Amino acid sequence: MAREAGVSFKTVSRVLNGEPNVREPTRHRVMEAVKTLGYRANPYARNLRAAQSRLIAVFFSNPSRNYTSEIQIGVLQRCNAEGFNAIFEEATGGPESLVLLRGEPDLAGVILVPPLTEDTALIRRLANAGIPFVRLAPAERDGEAGHVSMDDQRAAHEMTEYLIGLGHRRIGFIAGPGEHPQARLREAGYIAALAAHGLRPEPGFVVGGTFHFDSGLRAAEELLSLSAPPTAIFASNDDMAAAVLAVAYRRGLRVPDDLSVAGFDDTPLASVVAPSLTTIYQPIREMAAHAANLLFARADALPEGGVLPHRMAVRESTAPPRH
Numbered sequence: 001m002a003r004e005a006g007v008s009f010k011t012v013s014r015v016l017n018g019e020p021n022v023r024e025p026t027r028h029r030v031m032e033a034v035k036t037l038g039y040r041a042n043p044y045a046r047n048l049r050a051a052q053s054r055l056i057a058v059f060f061s062n063p064s065r066n067y068t069s070e071i072q073i074g075v076l077q078r079c080n081a082e083g084f085n086a087i088f089e090e091a092t093g094g095p096e097s098l099v100l101l102r103g104e105p106d107l108a109g110v111i112l113v114p115p116l117t118e119d120t121a122l123i124r125r126l127a128n129a130g131i132p133f134v135r136l137a138p139a140e141r142d143g144e145a146g147h148v149s150m151d152d153q154r155a156a157h158e159m160t161e162y163l164i165g166l167g168h169r170r171i172g173f174i175a176g177p178g179e180h181p182q183a184r185l186r187e188a189g190y191i192a193a194l195a196a197h198g199l200r201p202e203p204g205f206v207v208g209g210t211f212h213f214d215s216g217l218r219a220a221e222e223l224l225s226l227s228a229p230p231t232a233i234f235a236s237n238d239d240m241a242a243a244v245l246a247v248a249y250r251r252g253l254r255v256p257d258d259l260s261v262a263g264f265d266d267t268p269l270a271s272v273v274a275p276s277l278t279t280i281y282q283p284i285r286e287m288a289a290h291a292a293n294l295l296f297a298r299a300d301a302l303p304e305g306g307v308l309p310h311r312m313a314v315r316e317s318t319a320p321p322r323h
Contacts, residue, residue, distance in 0.1 A: 004033035053108045054084045056295055057100050058288075059122070060113035061091045063177075064211045064239050066267035067284060071113055071136070074288025082296050084108065091116055098122075107131050109295035111288070114138075115179045117147075134291040139181030148290045148306045152182045155280045155310045156189030156236070159262055162278075162312060163232045164197055167320045168260060172223040172230035173201065174209045174216060174240050183211075186236040186264060205230060209240050216243025224251060224259075231321040232260035238270045241277050245317070256319035266313050275316035283308045 002012050007026060015022055015030040058075055062068050072088055079086040089100050100107065109132040116122055117135040126133045137149040163171050173190045176183025187206070194200055204226055207219040216235060220243055223230055235241035241263030245255055253259050255275055263270055263279035270277040286308055 001030065001033045001037055004036060005029040053106045055107055056084050056086045056109055056111065056292060057107050058086060058088045058111045058113065059091050059098060059100075059116050060088065061116050062113055062211070064237055064265075064267075066239060066269050067211075067237070067265060068113070070267060070284035071111075071288045074285035075111060075292050077285070078289045078292035078296075082292075084292075084296070086292075091119075091122070101125060101129075109133060111291045111295070112136060114182055115177070118179070118181060132295055134294045136287055136291055137182050139184070146294070146306075148287045148294070148308065150282055150287065150308050150310045152185035153189040153192070155282070156186040156234075156264070157193045158189075158312060159234055159264070159280055160190045160193035161196075162314075163234060163260065163262060163318065164193065164199075166232075166260065166318060168230075168232040169199060170202060170205070170228070170230045170232070172205045172207070172233040174207055174219040174223075174233065174235040174244070176236045177208075177210050180211070183236055190234060202228070202230075209236070211237050211239060213239045213243045216240030217247055220244040220247035224248070224253070230259075232262070232318070234262045234264075236264050238263040238265045238267045238277060238279055241279065241317075242269055242273050245273055245275070245277075255317050257322060260318040260321070262318055270313070270315070277313075278315045278318040279313050281311045281313045283310065 002008060005012065007030060011022065011026060012030055015027050056075065056079055058071065060068055060071065075086050087100065089098055091098055110126055112133055112135045114137050117138040135147045138147050160171065173187065175187045178184065191201065205223070207222050209215040209219050216239060219240065220233065223233055224247060233244050235244055241261055244261045248255050248259050248261070255261055261277065263277045264282065265284065266279045266281035270279045290308065
């Protein structure tokens with residue numbers, strides 16, 4: 001551009017950075033060169049020159065690819081808007097397996113996705129290295145900065161209340177893995193809602209899952225093989241709820257006529273399966289974006305306590321029981 005405009009490199013730099021004391025004809029020649037050459041500023045190269053990290057890392061170990069992809073989209077959208085770059089790494093064997101933490105990592109910050117939000121060894125490692133981090137959906141929320149979440153227990157309570165309101169009393173539940181704080185809170189909400197109506201889970205009505213589709217298949221087979229099966233099944237994520245739909249189809253059951261099915265998260269999967277899933281909308285992308293905002297020192301964009309609102313998404317997979 002300096003050659004094209006017939007000026008020095010320093011003059012080009014001053015024009016592009018909006019510095020004063022550049023004559024208007026000179027500024028005009030530089031900007032014409034910008035148009036001619038199709039120049040676009042590279043914020044990453046600029047920050048490398050300034051020796052300032054603009055790299056956000058996201059560490060995850062979540063079996064639901066639908067959930068993880070929503071996290072990635074939320075983070076990438078915010079990083080692109082702020083001139084940051086994002087990199088994602090799956091932790092397969094504890095903190096020592098994370099390549100980005102080997103040596104002296106040059107990171108502007110880290111976002112921890114459940115269940116890594118509860119990994120004390122990883123949290124200690126980040127703290128000792130002086131790397132800022134934000135936890136998504138931790139088990140304990142003390143109101144301080146450093147976490148973003150939603151009220152999983154209340155949301156599960158509301159979904160169970162909704163099914164009870166339709167007339168269901170035999171409600172099965174597919175739980176998530178115990179190491180996930182969200183899974184524990186969702187099961188607690190389900191049990192509390194039943195208790196509020198003088199109910200409790202029937203024997204065999206709570207089945208463990210892993211948030212994987214395959215675990216939902218096994219759990220649904222177990223629930224629907226009971227001598228008196230549930231009239232509704234509430235799965236603690238959409239992947240497992242979609243598996244319930246598959247098992248119901250194989251067994252010749254019509255949803256929602258013979259069986260109501262509900263999920264949690266409202267990932268894109270919930271809208272594309274047939275029938276479409278009644279589920280809890282978890283603001284996954286928004287949570288990820290707010291976590292990035294915290295690392296950008298944009299804490300003012302957070303709601304009080306870092307807790308984002310959820311909502312019911314009522315669709316085609318639930319209805320009153322036939323009997």
